[in-house]
Amino acid sequence: MMKRIPYNDDWLFAPLGSIFESAGDQNKQRVTLPHDAMLAGGRSKDGSDGSSVGYFSSGAWQYKKSFEVPEQWADKRVVFEFEGVYRDAMVYINGAYAGQHSYGYSRFYIPANPYLDYGQTNTITVECRAHRDSRWYSGAGMIRPVNLLVGDLVHITAVGPRVTPSVCGGDGTVEVDTDVVNDSVTTRTVTLETSILSADGKVCNTERTKATILAGETAGVHQRLYVADPALWDVEHPNLYRLEAKVLEEDAALDEASAEFGFRTLELDPRHGLRINAQPVKLRGACVHPDSGILGAATFDAAEERRVRLLKAAGFNAIRSSHNPLSRAMLEAADRVGMLVMDETFDMWHYSKNADDYSGRFEANWRQDTDAMVVRDYNHPSVILYSVGNEILESGDRFGARQARLLADEVRSLDSTRFVTSAINGAMAARDELMRIVAQSGSEKQGFNAILSTDDATNELMGRPEVGAVIEETAGALDVVGLNYGELRYQKDHKTHPNRIFVGSETFPSKIDRLWALVSELPYVLGDFTWTGWDYLGETGLGNPKYPGEEAPFAAPYPALTGNCGDIDIIGVRQPISYYREIVFGLRKAPYIAVEDPAHAENPAVPQGWSWSDAKASWNWDIAENTPVTVEVYADADEVALVLNGEEKARASVGEERNYMAKAVIPYLPGTLSAISYRNGEKVGETQLKTTGKPAEVRLSAFAPEHRELADDIKLVEISVLDADGQVCQDADLHISVSVFDGTLQGLGAGRSVTEESFLADSCTTYEGRALAAVRPGEGDCRIAVSAPGVPEATLDLS
Template identity: 50%
Template sequence: MKRTDLNRGWTFRENTGAFASLLGAAPTRVVDLPHDAVLAGGRDPGSENQGNNAYFRSGAWVYEKTIDVPAQWRNRRVALEFEGVYRDAVVKVNGAFAAQRPGGYTLFHVSLDPYLRYGEENVITVEAQAHNDSRWYSGGGITRPVHLLVGPLVHIAPTGIQVTTPEIDDELAVVEVAVPVVNGSITTATTDARIEVLGPDGALAATGTLRVSTLAGETQTGRRRLYIQAPQRWSTDSPALYTARVTLGSGDAEDTAEARFGIRSLRLDPIHGLRLNGRTVNLHGACVHNDNGVLAGACIAAAEDRRVRLLKAAGFNALRSSHNPMSVAMLEACDRHGMLVMDETWDVWTDAKTTDDYSLAFPEWWERDVESLVAKDLNHPSVILYSIGNEIPEIGTPHGARRARTIAEKLRSLDSSRYVLNSLNAMMAILDELAQMREQAGQGSDADSPAEGADSGDINTAMADADDMMSAIMSLPEITDKITEAADAVDILGHNYADVRYRIEHEADPNRVIVGSETFSTRIATYWRLVQELPYVIGDFTWTGWDYLGEAGIARPIYSDDQASGMGAAYPYLLAGSGDIDILGDRKTISLYREVAVGLCKKPVLAVQRPEHFTEPIAPHSWTWTDSVASWTWDVPAGSPVTVEAYADADEVAFLVNGAEVARTPVGTDLPFYAKADTTYQPGELTVVAYRDGQELGRTSLETAGPVAALKAEVEAGPVRADDASLAFVPISLLDAAGRLNPAADRPVTVEVAGPAVLQGLGSARPSHEESFLSDTFTTYQGRALAVIRPTGIGEVTVRVSGDDLGTEVSFTVEP
C-alpha cells in the first residue's frame, strides 16, 4: 500500500470528557508528530507517579487530524498505521469508534474503510492517557509516527513483505520473500507480482515473479526463493543492507512494498556462545529506555539514529529495549550502524508493578502484541533476541512458568530464526521465601556475613549493601528449583544482577546458555571477565547505556544532606543518573572506565571527584559510580583537598600536578583498572602516567580552563531534510579564551531560531532542576547544553545563542 507520513498539523488538547466539553472544550493548539503530551503538562512534587515519572503530571489528551478523501478511494483500501500511542489509544473516524490499543509501544493498523465519507473531508480522532502506569518516564500521546496507507482492492497487507535468508554460504544466499496478498474485492482474483532484490550498492542482485490467487475477503501468502551470488554479510563491523521490492498487479491496480534486510546467520551453543556469520561475538550491551532526553518521549527518527551512533562510538555492540518494543526508527538505525538488538515485550504480565499498568490489559492483548512485535522486527538483521518480559514477579510459579512457555512458543511459531529469552530477576521467584527470612531475622540471628546471613535467614544483614545482598540472595539454592521451568521454556536464560548464578546454572545444566540481561555498570570489569572466560555466557547488558527521565535519582551520589528515603530522590530530581552517556549525548566517567575495563582504550584516563564533597562519603549504592568529572577546573580555592582518579590497564599510576609528582598508587586495589589518590587542587595541569613493570605505558592530562570568554554552538554533521524524521542537533558549550571547556561557570543561555525551523527542545544534563525543555532559555550544566532544531520547510536556518553578554550564531541548510 502507498505510504504517506501523516505527522504534520494535528490539533491537540486535553481530554476533559464529553460532559465537561459541553461547558467549553479545552484550548487547542497545532502540533507535529511524534509528540509528547506529558512534557507540556509540567511537573509537580505531588504528581501521581512521583519520581518514577520524573514528577511529571498525568493526563488525558485528544488529537485530531482532518484528511481529504477523494471519491475514487471508494475502490481503494485505506488504513492508518500507528507506530505507538502511549497509552490506551482510542481511534475514531468522523466520530465513530474504529479501534482501541492499550499498549503504548505497540505498532498497530486501523482500517478506515467502514467509516469514510468519500469526496469529503474526514476527521481522525485519537484519544490517549497516561497515569500511574510505568516505573520510568514513558511520555504520553502519539509519541511515534503515523502513516496513511492507501492501496487497490487486491493489495499487499499493511504489515508488508517479509524477507528471510534460510541458507547462506560464501558462494550463495537463499533469500525467501513472503508476500501477504489481501483480496478486498468481492470476486476471486489472480494477481502477478514482480520481485527485485537490490544489493548494498543499489545494483540489481536478483529477480523473480510470483502468481497468487485469492478468494474474496481472503489473505494468501505467496513465497518466492531467490538466489544471490557472493552475498555480502551483515555484521556489526560491516552492516551491508539489501533491499527487496515487490510490485503486485499493474496499472490502477498496482501495489508496491519495499523492505531492507541483511544476509547473516546465527548459531547458539554453550561451547562457542553466540556466533554471527560463524564467528563468536560477545555482546557488549546497553539497556536503553524509550525517551530522547530533551525531546522526552517524542520518538523522532534522527534522535534515535543519534543515540545508536553515539552508543556504538562508546564501544557498545548491542542494545536491549528496556522494557518495551523498540521503535521502528531505532531498529533501522541499528541496521545501518551494525548494532545488535534484544527487543523486549513487556515489564509486566499479570502481576502489577504500578496501580494502572499494563497488567490490566495483558491477558486480552498479549498475543496480538507478540504478533505486532514480530511483524515489526522480522526484516531487521539487527534483531537477534526476543525478551518475553522483564523481572516478571510470577515467573517462579507454575502458572508463570507455563505462561513463559506459551509466549515463547508463540514467538517461535512466528519467527524461528531468532532466540528467545526471559530477563529474570531471580529474587522475584522467591519473594515469599524472603518474607519468611525477614521474619526469622527479626527473631534474631548471629550471622556474621551477608552470605552466611542469607543461608540462615538473616536478610537484614545481607541488605547492608545492595550488591552483597543481591549476590547472597541470588546464590540461594531455592532459586534454582523455582526458575528451572521458566528457564527451560527459552533458548537463553537472561539474568538481571545475578552473575553469581552463572556457574551455578552451568553446573545444574551444562546445556544452558546465559546472558547478563541487566547488570550494574560499576561492575563491568567483573562481568566482562566472566563473558570472556565462560563460553556459555554470551554477553552483558549494562544498566544503562543512556541516562533517562524518571526513576529519579536512582543512581545519584547520595551524600549526608540527601532529602529522600529509599532509592529514589526527592523533587525536583528529574534524571535517573545511571547512564554511561548523559541525556545530551556526552560520555560520563563511568563510560571512560568501561572503555578501559573491556580493553577498548589503552591510554590511562583521568577523572576528579567533586572537591566540594571531599569530606562527605557517598552512601553505598550499586548503580552509583564515583561523583567524578573529567575536569581540572573547579570553583574552589587553590589548596582545597581533592580526590583524583585514574582508569588504566597498568600496575601502577603516578599523579602529577603542574609537573610535580604528588602521588603514586597501585591499580586495582579498590576495583580492577581503578586507582585513586588524595591531593590538593592547584590550577594548571593534572597528569596521570601509567606504568607496567616500571615502564611507562602512556599518559593523559587535564588543564584548568580560564574564565568563560565565548559561547560555542555548532551543528552536528549530517544532512537536515524537510521531513518529519529530521532534526538538527546544536551542542552549546562555554569556552575560555583558549577554546577550552569551562564546566565550573554555568549560566542560562537563550536560543533563537530564524528560518524554516522551530526549537524542538533545549536542555542540559543537570539531574535536578525545575526548568522546562520546552523553554527557549536553559541553564548549562558542566559547561554544556543542547538545542534540538526541527525543520518545517526548505531553506537557510540560523540559530542564535546568547547568555551573559556573550553570543554566537550558526547556520545550516534544510534540504528537500
C-alpha cells in the first residue's frame, strides 16, 4: 500500500552560511514543520528588507533530518512530497543532489530511491533562500508540510485520481482518470477498483477496470461511474463525496488513493453572469495573502480552516489567493465550509517587481508551476476561477499579451471545466503613458501606489482611453477580465466588447457601497474582491487612516508591522469596515455603531483608497464628560436615532455623506448608547454599545475545527479580557504571559498594526482586549495558562 507518512517532526534548522562557516548539528535548532525561517529571524529597523516585508530580513537557511530506511524499501517506490518551500529549494539526500524547485508556493516531488542507503540511517537536507523577492511578507523556509510517500512499484501517481463530476437530468456522472505506474521490470496486469462514497460513508457505486501495463510504463485508466440524484455542492450546501481507488493484483491490494469532490455546474454569460447549479451567484470576494498573522507564512490546517470560517461568517462567499496558489489546507477548508476560490499563479512574469523575484525563474518554470496548481486544484469544487497573474507589468504590450494567451491555453489544456482570468491593473499596463500624465500634474513624487490610493486619481487614470487600448489583447485571451481598481472600465468596455465578462479582482474597501451597486446592477460583472479580507504582514500602513492635510506615506516606518487594511485583523477580529460591508451586501439587518477617535475631532479621517475611518466600536473614551464625539452608524435604513442612557440625543438620515451610513455628534457620557434604525417610520433594527468596567477575568476559547482529522493540528486559542459583566474591555491592554504544559507555544500576538513584540515570545500585550495563541499539543494532557496583572490566571485543557 502507498503510505503517506507526515515528515514534519525533528528537523535541524540553521541559517545557511558558506562551506567555511558550516556549523555542526549540535548548534542547530530543532524545529517541527511547517516552519517560517524569516519569522524566526526577527525584525529590525535597520538591515531589514524594509516596509514591504514588515521589516523582516532576507536570508538563506538549511533544514536537515535523519531517518531510518528499512531494507524492504529497496522494493518500494519512495518519494518526498513538499507542499511548499519558500524559495529556490535545493534538496540533497545523503549528501547527493536529488532535485530542486524554484517557486515557493507550488507542490513538488523528489524521488528518493536512487540516493537511499537501505537498512541504514539516511539524511535529507533542504536549502532555501529568499532575497528581496516579494512585495509583501512572504516568509521563508519549509512553510508547508512535507510527506514521505512509500508504496509498491506498481502504484497510482502521487497526484492521485482526477475526478470530473457532471449533472444532467438530476443524475450524476463521474469520470475518473487515474494514472497507474509500473516501475517493476515485468509486465503487470492489475485491476483498478474505484468506489464513490457519500458524506455518510455509504457506497454509491463501484467500478472495476483491468489494465495491462508494460515495465516502465504508465497506464491512464479511464472510468465512468453514476450516482443517482446526487446532493449538489454550493456555498450554502457544501456537499462532498469521496472517491476511493485501489490497485489490485489477484485481489491483493498494491496501492490505494482517495479524493474528495463535489457535484456542481458552472455557467457563464454576459446576460446572466455566473450561475452555479443554474442559480445566479454574485461573488462577495476577499483577497487574502499567504501569511497567517502570528504564525507567519507557516501553513497549518486548523489555522486555514479558521480563516475561511471567519471570512464566511463576515459575509464573504469567495476568496482570491493573492498572489500565489492557495495552500492545500485552505482549499480543503473552502470545500468543506462552502467558499468559492479564485486561485492565482504569479505576481510577475518576465518583468521584475523586486530585486531577485520569480521573474528570473519564470521562463524556465512557468509551465510546470501552472500545471502543479491546476493538477492539484482539479478535484476541488470550491475552485471556479484560475488567475494567471496579478498586475503583470507587460500585460500592456503584445508580447505580454502573447504570454497571457500561452498561460490561459495551458490552463485550459489541463482543465476545461473552470474559467480563466487575470488581475489586470490598467494603470500599470499603461504606466509609461500615464506617468507622463501624472508628471504634468506635479504629483509623480508620491509614487504610483500612493497616487492610485485616491479616488480622483484612480478615476482619472483608469478611465482613460490609453488604458482600454493597451489591455485589449490581454483581455481577449481571458474568459473573465479581472480588473484591479478599474471599475470605470466595466461599462466603457462593455459598449465596445458586449461579450466581455468582468470581475473586480482587487478593489478599494472604501468604495464598497458604489462597487457593490455596480456589481448588483451589471449582470456581466461577476463580483468584487476587496483588498483585503484579512490583514497581513508587510506593506506596512497601507490602510492607515488618512487625515486631511496630513501626509500619509504609502509605507509606514518601523515598527509598523501590518498593512492595516483588512476587514478582519491578523488574529481574526472583525473591524468596523467588515460590518459596514455586511450591511452593503444585504446580509445584516441590525445597525452597527462605531465612534470616531475624539483626538482627531477637528480633522477627522476620511475613508479613502485602502483606508476606512478611525472609528471603533467602543463607548470607553478617556475624555471629559459631555465632550462632543462623532458617531457613525451603519444601517440599511432611512434614518437612525441615537439614544444615550435612555434619552434620544440625535437623529440622522442615512446616506447624506455616504450610502448606508449616518453620522451624528452627541455628548460623551459613560453608559449605554443605542442606535435604532427606521425605514418608512417603522423600526427595523437596534444595537447597543456599553461602557465596560475594569478587567475582571481573562477568558480562553479554543477554535474547534469541524474536520475530525484536524484534531491533532495546532490549537488556536482566543484570549479575551472581560469585565465583570462579560464584556470585552477594548480599552484595557494588559500584558499577558502564557505557559503551555505538554505542548509548544507556536505563536502569540495581538492585532496591533504597530508593535515591536515578537510572535515567538511567551508574552504580549493585548490589543483592544484581545490576543491569540497557537499551541502544538504534545502526546499527553496539553494545557494552556494565561496570567495578567490584577486578574485571576486562566487555564484551558487542549487535549
